Amino acid sequence: MTSQLESEAPRPHTGVWQDDSAAIPRERSLMIAWWIALALGVSFIVGAVVFKPDPYSEIVRFIGDGLVVTFQMTITSMLFALLLGLLAGLGRTAPSLPINVAASLYVEIIRGIPLLVQLFWIYYALSKFLRLGPNLSAILGLTICYGAYIGETFRAGIQSIPKGQMEAARALGLTRGQAMRHVIVPQAVRIILPPVGNEFIAMLKDSSLVSVLAISDMLRRGREYASRTFAYFETYTMVALVYLLVTLVFSRVVHYIEQGMSRQRKDAPVTVMHRLSAVVVDFVIVDLIATPIIAAMRGLAVTPAMTFTLTAAVIGGLTAAYLLGFWSKRGQTPGMMSVGLRLVDAGGSIPSIGQAVGRLLISLLPIPGLSLIWAHPTLGAAPLQDRLTRTTMVRV
């Protein structure tokens, strides 16, 4: 009759900060493979554009337009999927049975249907009652599908926090909600971040499926070009390579996040790659926050130039608020935290001049959010509907 509590006794809990990242040789070979893939991809694209500008340079310009739409779709859907996923995850760990069942039902149903089928269903089947249009259907489909997967990631993260954490918080008199907010979720986020990063990459790739809804994402643009010029090999090779490069960049970022989460505050070497990764993460976060605000403000703008000014104001303001909120108060932004970067030690003492300059430089980097590029009159994409009218609907 040994107590369950006693048998777990010997090792003091050090929680998620435990460092068990022993040097794995696999790590090294992966890193080498990453560099080779990146070098091959970049040199092929650059080489093709330089030595055979016809048709490659035109292809790159054509599908580049689509890449912006791909990002737009992914970022917007990711934002909603994160919110939906948080609800699903909290629901799946809630003590109330009805809430729990509702959340589980959502997860089970959605995970059982392929994304492509969900997209068709929302766009074509649902149109019997409700015409959503391609953009909304695509975002809704990606959101609902990924909300379920991200919800499961959240659930696993929340449940991986030792029971003693909730008990210690409750013993202090915190309510369940307060304990979730101040104790459980902040710890779970650190565990959840790498898998959520992977979901982001998966969604970026899966967003190519929305091309069946006649949305001019990268794949769709490629197909339009290829069907007009019959340069199938050249076009699809480029499309594949651009997807590859984008995915490679983000997967490296996720890798550093993973590392940052386990090495945390120990003084491991910090490379330029870590700093760049931090910037990419901050960049994506600012963009996630900016997306709905910009979408709402689009309605106010009359001219493209006005759209650009408004977007710039939103992004600028958000970036400033973001940096003031996180970096100046805690000496690190979420991006820096996620890869284990910290400019000041935990004490938060007054920085030296060198540190202050370093901070300023880093803080300037994430300013040009993707949203800004989209909104630029010439760089950015024209409203999606405009492009749709330019292409003929291809049956799939």
Add this chain to the structure above:
Amino acid sequence: MPDTPIVEIRNLSKRFGDLEAVNDVSLEVQRGEVVVIIGPSGSGKSTLLRCINRLESANGGTISIDGEILTRDEKQINHIRAEVGMVFQQFNLFPHKTVLENITLGPIIVKGMEEGAAETLAHTLLAKVGIPEKADAYPEQLSGGQQQRVAIARALAMEPKIMLFDEPTSALDPEMIKEVLDVMLDLAREGMTMLVVSHEMGFARAAAHRIVFMDQGQIVEITTPEELFTAPKHERLKRFLSQILP
């Protein structure tokens, strides 16, 4: 009414399925009293403590804290928990917060204390538990003994009326046990009401007013530190003592 007991447990029962973890236990603890609870593993010591701050809800009987009978009301439970400090075997510090933040969380969130005031309080408590220099460290940077002392400071920050200790030193390396017991001894001398599950007999002898021996979910014997060794009445207690004493 200084004579009302600060903790009054009447016929408390707690079942896990068919198992009677705590079976018809009654116990009164007076203000300023230090009660040490001993007993074999699985005898219900932790469950008894956890019922007092409602980490477990009892199946039968009543508990009153400072004259207030515990109910199922969430508000009351949170309010009672804020008055009852608890120190766990596994420390359960919040790993994502600094030592200072661990200590100030309760006062700021539950009591709505100003951040500055909470930090001043935290520094005072850290000095009291002997690690004033660790305020900005993270729990993982501390030794087990230091972590447990932070956990004590965290509980004290709520200015509790009672402190519950559930085997506070049994996850510690031997050389760190004393530093934690010393802090507890200081607390006892200051007149803190304490319920301590521990088999540290040195501490019991120095600080305990009464010793409660539990076995199979029941209180078998209540005695004093002096009589525990010289005149244990029950056979089960004698057997238990012969097992834990070298």
